[in-house]
Amino acid sequence: MHGGMSMGLGYALSERMQYDEKGRLLNGNLLDYKIPTALDHPELKALFVETDDPSGPFGNKSLGEPPAIPVAPAVRNAVLHATGVAVNSLPMNPQKLVEEFRKGGLL
């Protein structure tokens, strides 16, 4: 759960692959491709609702992908709720937010 949330946060806020005009990858290293560090993470809480899925072994559901998927939309909606600005591209890093906030008349 935590890992999926972590990946979702990186996807939402800092990770992107950048290319030059010839299609060459500019940030193919762990300095310039921004995976969040421990200082970039908030507390991550996971709460389980114990259900019984008849199609899974021992009533289980798989849990690999789902935690990663809704994080970026949730953060985007939180930004919308807080500022009234709808950001529709990722990552929502500070430079993108400055641009969107300017367009939205906040800055």
Next chain:
Amino acid sequence: MLEILRCTVNGRPVEVAYDPRESLADTLRQRLGLTSVKKGCDVGECGACTVLVDGKAITSCIYLTAWAEGKSILTVEGLQGENGELSPIQKAFVEEAAVQCGFCTPGIIMSAVEIVGTGRTYTRDELRKLISGHLCRCTGYENILNALERAVNEANGK
């Protein structure tokens, strides 16, 4: 031309031939078989290669082997007890489910050894900064911090 390195590794005196172009990560892994030292990026960005040199956590992939002359080096292999039992820090990582793929783990454990070794207690935020030199893709750092808190508190008798 090979040189000879004389230093202490995991408590034992070591004399090993090395190429001066080697990083300490290269030498520990290839010449001494200490493969707990992981190469995640080879440029000092991910922390997976972290070992202790004279008690300080450094990224061995950007540390020249030549600089280790006369020094004392500690890797995860040096943490186990006489009968192979895990050290308290390693046990904390296991019990707090702080290990998923395990690739970042040896490096973080070595940083944890330095952190616990200071004899101090830390807030969770301070611990975040102390492991900010380690990248982990699997855990979101949550259980790693739980394991660190546990190890620090246990060492301080809490």
Next chain:
Amino acid sequence: MYDIASLYSASCAEDAISELARDPEAVVIAGGTDVLIKIRAGELAGCRLVSIHGIRELEGVTCRENGDLHIGPLTTFRGITQSEVIRRCVPCLGEAADQAGGPQLRAMGTIGGNVCNGVTSADSASTLMTLDAIFRVRGPDGQRDIPISEWYRGVGKVALRHAELLTCIIIPRRHYEGFSGHYIKYAQRSAMDIATLGVSCLVKLSGDKARAEQVRLAFGVAGPVPMRALTAEAGAAGLPVDEAIEKIGALALADVNPRTSWRASREFRMQLIKELSGRALRQAVINGGGAVKC
């Protein structure tokens, strides 16, 4: 393995200097956190290294009898942060050093390397600029002192000649006494990152702490080299603290010339300069015991 042609481990500063003099293309390596990365990237492939790693005489921070601070260039970032002398006299420099990279890098990288690599993003550079630090270098022709205002010559270029070694970073007493400072490193991550913008502010408050009597403001990554914002400094000096904090950002825009790169746009950097200058001054005022309303 690193693509290096040879590694000479110097036993002392003189030894390093004479080896560098003998070999006009040899490259100095201290902590290795810049040079080894460059070798990996192919920039220094095949170089001959002269290692000054571990040379004791070049490490450590002392406060001289006259109050001047002498910083050994091989002092690591962590060594700077933990130095009792730095904490007492220029805590803002220790705090700046604590922002570089991550814990492991701070245990390996040196303050000397940080200023000799000539990069605009160096975390210690902007604070050393506000302190008007002096770089003492020694070479085959003797010793000379270079003020930081003459140190940076262009992207990655400093006033150090080949075969010269930085042997001491000096902060004269009158440059730090009575001042309080703050460094903000703005980066895309909270650790393991190079500054998108670095801003360092040093302030001397009036006796009643109500005015910013003297202000020094320096930036990293606002131009090709670390720079002082002289218009902003002149404009803010003497103002009541709240007014200085409010105005300094807009004033600083006249001093800077950041570029657009694939890492960050010029517009974004200007926004950072405008906003963070005031924040750095604000904290510097608070650190000096001043009260702020804004």
